[in-house]
Amino acid sequence: MKQLIPSIYYVGVNDRNKERFECLWPLSSGVSYNSYLVVGKKIALIDTVDVRFFATFLDNIREVIGTRPIDYLVINHMEPDHSGCIGLIRQVYPDICLVGNKKTLQMAEGFYCQSGPSLCVGEGSELSLEGMDLRFYLIPMVHWPETMVTYEPQSGTLFSGDAFGCFGALNGGVLDSEMDVEPYFPEMIRYYSNIVGKYGTQVQMALKKLGGLTLRRICPTHGPVWSESIGRVIAAYQRMSLYEGEQGVSLIFGSMYGNTLLMAESVAEGLVKGGLKNFTMHKLSRTDPSYLIADAFRFKGLLLGAPTYNNGLYPLMEQLLSDLRHRGLKNRLIGCFGSFTWAGQAVKHLTEFATAPGMEMVGEPVEMKQGFTRETGLKCRQLGEAMARRILEAE
Ligand SMILES: Cc1cc2nc3c(=O)[nH]c(=O)nc-3n(C[C@H](O)[C@H](O)[C@H](O)COP(=O)(O)O)c2cc1C
Ligand SMILES: [Fe+2]
Ligand SMILES: [Fe+2]
Known part of the structure; x- marks a missing residue:
């Protein structure tokens, strides 16, 4: 009392x-x-x-x-x-x-x-x-x-x-x-x-x-x-x-065998190279969706990465996109990257999310076939840098 x-x-x-x-x-x-x-x-x-x-x-x-x-x-x-x-x-x-x-x-x-x-x-x-x-x-x-x-x-x-x-x-x-x-x-x-x-x-x-x-x-x-x-x-x-985000990014990715993870590391390097400090990084399988939804609402920028899975999107990413769509999240700057081995689907689904009404896609989506190469790393860093620049100029 x-x-x-x-x-x-x-x-x-x-x-x-x-x-x-x-x-x-x-x-x-x-x-x-x-x-x-x-x-x-x-x-x-x-x-x-x-x-x-x-x-x-x-x-x-x-x-x-x-x-x-x-x-x-x-x-x-x-x-x-x-x-x-x-x-x-x-x-x-x-x-x-x-x-x-x-x-x-x-x-x-x-x-x-x-x-x-x-x-x-x-x-x-x-x-x-x-x-x-x-x-x-x-x-x-x-x-x-x-x-x-x-x-x-x-x-x-x-x-x-x-x-x-x-x-x-x-x-x-x-x-x-x-x-x-x-x-x-x-x-x-x-x-x-x-x-x-x-x-x-x-x-x-x-x-x-x-x-x-x-x-x-x-x-x-x-x-x-x-x-x-x-x-x-x-x-x-x-x-x-009003679905307004603060000047920062949440970098959220899924990875089973570490290939998409290497992409995410490079994207993060790009963010830092672009001068952005205010970002969080979450591996889908380690962070509860509750915190992912919170960060997606908190930040203006979202960088999403996932492997292709059974001719679709990695299930934990599919769940996240559904959680965010269900809440009507909008006014976000979104960059995406993903991987596949024989027929890519992940980047296609992520791009659909990033280009939906109310969203703005930033940078070139990066799609990787099989193993990680220097060239993929470069593209991922460029994606991160493009996002950092776009976020920093958005204020
Ligand atoms: C269960 C499972 C299902 C998969 N389904 C597909 C698929 O439908 N199409 C495809 O191109 N690759 C598929 N892959 C391959 C992965 O997308 C590819 O190896 C990816 O690079 C894995 O990323 P990671 O190392 O970050 O987990 C599948 C892999 C697993 C383990
Ligand atoms: Fe209550
Ligand atoms: Fe309530």
């Missing part, structure tokens, strides 16, 4: 056990499920936590309000990492009124057979807690259709749901000002790109809608409460939802 301001408390929990979020995305430093109590004469609980943490959650709540009842349970988002405790909360607080929009209340009934007191709110609806006020804004598809945010105008607090959240359990503190937040920023890119990345347009609409609000703190459902870093966090969301 942690008091954020006299009438707002953090009552969320850390999950340091879950290996993968949504059974997909690695949680190398855990994740938090954030929930908050807003205390006026009436009391509102904003979102809940993963059901496995109910005991700790209830302890946190009781530490703040003792045996007082909770009047309202506001559900900003129905994904089970936040809605999981609705049923158990209702058992402990039978008179609690569930607050959500039409879609939320329908989902609550569908998931948890909820039929107790409820209040249906819409865009701009207000709810007085007598001392604190809650106002609701709908932000559909950030990250489900029912998603909304809750704003408390007196304190300038936005309970933003998954928006502005990140992976990483909370190490001792809750507020950004009391922690080293640097490790959370790469985890915000990873969270956004992996989970919300597909919905850039909807995030843009949400940012416009919330742009007029006075914001003193943003309380998301994962990661730190943002106060002194609000500007940086909103700027990051602006960038990511």
Whole structure:
């Protein structure tokens, strides 16, 4: 439990056990499920936590309000990492009124057979807690259709749901000002790109809608409460939802027997020769797709290399391209290289990706038949150099 301001408390929990979020995305430093109590004469609980943490959650709540009842349970988002405790909360607080929009209340009934007191709110609806006020804004598809945010105008607090959240359990503190937040920023890119990345347009609409609000703190459902870093966090969301990349490159390649790997080494030499330092290099079989997607969202440039495999593209590269297409990644400068032994397919598929609408292909694709030669090395270095130059002139 942690008091954020006299009438707002953090009552969320850390999950340091879950290996993968949504059974997909690695949680190398855990994740938090954030929930908050807003205390006026009436009391509102904003979102809940993963059901496995109910005991700790209830302890946190009781530490703040003792045996007082909770009047309202506001559900900003129905994904089970936040809605999981609705049923158990209702058992402990039978008179609690569930607050959500039409879609939320329908989902609550569908998931948890909820039929107790409820209040249906819409865009701009207000709810007085007598001392604190809650106002609701709908932000559909950030990250489900029912998603909304809750704003408390007196304190300038936005309970933003998954928006502005990140992976990483909370190490001792809750507020950004009391922690080293640097490790959370790469985890915000990873969270956004992996989970919300597909919905850039909807995030843009949400940012416009919330742009007029006075914001003193943003309380998301994962990661730190943002106060002194609000500007940086909103700027990051602006960038990511517009699919704008930073001035750098991610060089991602697959290789089974080391031939395409030699090409990748030469491409990297070309990047350095071209004066670019800000790049990452990933071998597909060693780096989890979660981090590859994050780097593809982070950087303006992508260099992709793969062997031909069963008359198609090396499967891990095929998976990556599908992950990126699925998220609508665009505005990228892309260079490609690949290899084959008898009939090349890899470069053809990579070139299709690099020349799709919204993408710009950089340099000449390099295609290698069988073994690596000096000539191939030269072409790969030229590709790297061309990318470095294009990236450096793009700013
Ligand atoms: C399972 C498997 C399937 C392959 N399928 C093809 C193919 O359909 N067409 C082709 O030209 N080469 C094919 N190759 C050959 C590789 O594309 C080629 O040897 C490539 O240079 C390997 O790159 P690497 O050393 O980076 O793994 C295949 C290789 C393997 C191991
Ligand atoms: Fe979610
Ligand atoms: Fe979530």
